[in-house]
Amino acid sequence: MAQQERAVRTRRAVLEAAAAVFAERGYAAATITEILGRAGVTKGALxxxxxxxxxxxxxVLREQLRAEYHLPRDLKxxxxxxxxxxxxxxxxQEPLLLxxxxxxxxxxxxxVFDSAWPAWGGLTSxxxxxxxxxGEVLPHVVPEETAQVFLGSCVGVQFVSQAVAGWTDxxxxxxALFDHILPAIAAPAVLFRLDTASDRGARVIAEVRQRSTDLAGVPG
Amino acid sequence: MAQQERAVRTRRAVLEAAAAVFAERGYAAATITEILGRAGVTKGALxxxxxxxxxxxxxVLREQLRAEYHLPRDLKxxxxxxxxxxxxxxxxQEPLLLxxxxxxxxxxxxxVFDSAWPAWGGLTSxxxxxxxxxGEVLPHVVPEETAQVFLGSCVGVQFVSQAVAGWTDxxxxxxALFDHILPAIAAPAVLFRLDTASDRGARVIAEVRQRSTDLAGVPG
Structure with missing residues (x-):
């Protein structure tokens, strides 16, 4: 394994170990010692x-907005x-996101370490x-305002799901959140074409993985 | 002061002191000693x-849903x-609510001590x-589902407001949250009659206080 590839893998192992510890214990209670133990690397490497x-x-926070699951669609x-x-x-399922x-x-x-919220809000905006x-969005909509409503709502919906159902719902x-917000902002002709079903995420992820398998199978 | 009235006042002082400590430090870090100090009562009284x-x-949680600011309106x-x-x-402004x-x-x-969330969700529902x-709400709306979306959204909107603006916004x-959810659930003829302005809460509170002043002024 080339030295550069090894460095990339080490960095990734450290990030994932740190994410797992931050997700379980929070920032204040996390220790470098526990992160080292999980990553299986030396203190010098970390x-x-x-x-x-x-x-x-x-x-960890910089890893939140990776766009690998964002496929272009007819409707923004x-x-x-x-x-x-x-x-x-x-x-x-992903400690880095948790x-x-x-x-x-x-x-x-x-x-101390910022928050992913401004980036989330900016992306939605x-x-x-x-x-x-x-022309997909109604003329009176102010994107920055909707982005702030959506940010707050998402944070809370995630929190309540974690608290009452261990993330399973x-x-x-x-x-349900999209179904309750989209009628306020989407043009009527666009609204009825949007797919907001609860298995939408799983289907898009399967589509992305299928594409990358297909690409890998193309003779070089 | 009658003995019963004194007991009611003591109970209230203890609750408000406990609320202030819970709001500042959270449940785990709160101590009975600090609550006693703030309430100015004996351990026996507490x-x-x-x-x-x-x-x-x-x-403290049972105090969340007091209805003194809920005035009847033409529209539910x-x-x-x-x-x-x-x-x-x-x-x-109110430590009991915080x-x-x-x-x-x-x-x-x-x-250990439940949560006000089920009561909030039940009330909305x-x-x-x-x-x-x-007939104020569109026929396809499922009240329990909307109540859960609203609960999650409120929890998050409160949390983000606290984090980024110290509650000031x-x-x-x-x-803005009501403006983004109501179009999904309200009948069109009802929607345009609703007052969701950001000073609505302050105006309703002033109205309630005026009424109780007026009542107090009525000769017995």
Whole structure:
């Protein structure tokens, strides 16, 4: 294995171990010692990539907005729904995302390592601005305001799902949330074409994985 | 002062002191000693009313749904909006409500002292069921589902308002939340008659206080 590839793998192992510990214990209670034990790397290797616990938290938060499950669709609003629904499906299974949710909601930590909330809000605002330019969104809608409502609602829907159902009903809760917000913002002709079913996230993820399998099978 | 009146005042002082400590430190870090100090009562007086820290938390949570600011309106949906908007206005100023929000969201505590969430969800569900019976709500709406979406959204909107603005923008965030959910559930002829302005809570509270002043002024 080339030296550069080894470094990438080590960095990834450290990030995933840190995410698992942050997701379980929160930032304040997490220790570098436990992260080292889970990652199976030396202290030197960890500090080569991340010089502090705060740097690890920032690294985890930067992983939140990877776009690998964002496929282009005819409707920009469907892309917005897909981003929310794939997140709802992946969140309970991926420590990196669970850690992002917990770190972003850490009131004490927000001064130390930021939060993914501004990036989430900004992403929604961009997508809605483009959807409005295309006429998919009603003229009175202010994208930044809708983005803030959606950010708050998502944070709470995730939190309540975790508390009352151990994340198992997050797909259904996110689907219901979209069904309750879209009529306020989508043009009527667009609204009835949107797929907000609770298995939407699982179907989009399967589609993305099928595509990457197909690409891998193409003779080079 | 009669003995019974004194007991009521002591109980209230203990509850308010407990609420202030729970709101600031959370349940786990709160101590009976600090609550005693704030309430200015003896340990015996506190234990006469509440036999444990968990009983204090349950007492605080039972204070969440007092209906003194719920005035009857022509539209049931306006009563729903008023309940949400008066809560948004009162929350930042009332430790009893702040403590209720924090205790309800305490994942460790929910087995020990319950949560106000089921009562909140049940209240919304009842109001929407009655609104639907009166034809204010669209026929496809399932009150329990909308109540869960609203519960999750409120929890998150409160949390984000606390985190990014120290509660100062909660009125505006709740107003925007109603504006984004009502079009999905309200009959069109009802929707345009609803007042969801961000100062709605303050106006309803002033109205309630004026009424009680007027009543107090009526010769007996």
């Amino acid at each position: 500090y080569f990539h991340f010089d502090s616990k705060a740097a690890l938290a920032r690294g 609003l469907q892309e917005w729904v897909d981003a929310g629904m794939t997140l709802a499906t992946r969140l309970p 850690a992002g949710v917990r770190l972003s909601a850490d009131l004490q930590g927000q001064g 961009c997508v809605l601005t483009e959807a409005k330019r295309r 997050l797909d259904a809760r996110m689907s | 234990y006469f009313h509440f036999d444990s820290k968990a009983a204090l938390a349950r007492g 949906l306006q009563e729903w909006v008023d309940a949400g908007m008066t809560l948004a206005t009162r929350l930042p 403590a209720g929000v924090r205790l309800s969201a305490d994942l460790q505590g929910q087995g 009842c109001v929407l069921t009655e609104a639907k019976r009166r 909660l009125d505006a965030r709740m107003s």
